[in-house]
Amino acid sequence: MQQTPDLEKNSLGKPDPWAKFRGLAWWQLVLSIAPIILLPIGGAIGGVIGAAGLFANLSLARKPFGTPAKLLAMLGVVLASYLAYLLVAGLVHSLFKN
Known part of the structure; x- marks a missing residue:
């Protein structure tokens, strides 16, 4: 029985933070990263x-x-991420509008 290598660790045995992105097609990477653009636009929310x-998406x-x-699906x-942000941001704005 052949063992599959642990892709979550690098050659030094440390966790590899980029392992989830390795092996994806370019369009999968773009669609996976697209929702995180909400971070600079919408702060914590x-x-x-x-x-x-x-x-x-990953x-x-x-x-x-x-x-x-x-x-x-992606x-x-x-x-859905952008619509959820608009909904939550709109609700927060209407709550603190006074």
Whole structure:
């Protein structure tokens, strides 16, 4: 039985922070990183929603779906991230508007 290498660690045995991004196609990388653009736009709220979208897309990128289904699902996560930010930011703005 052949053992698969642990991709979460580098050659020195330290955790590899970039392991989740290795082996993805360029369009998967772009769609995975797209939600985190909310961080500079929306501060903490945008960062939390963007990070959730990033990890959701990284998870989808590793699923055994076909390319069209994976592309549509990842685009849906990006769109949902931005819509969730607009909704939460709008609610926070209306709460503190006075």
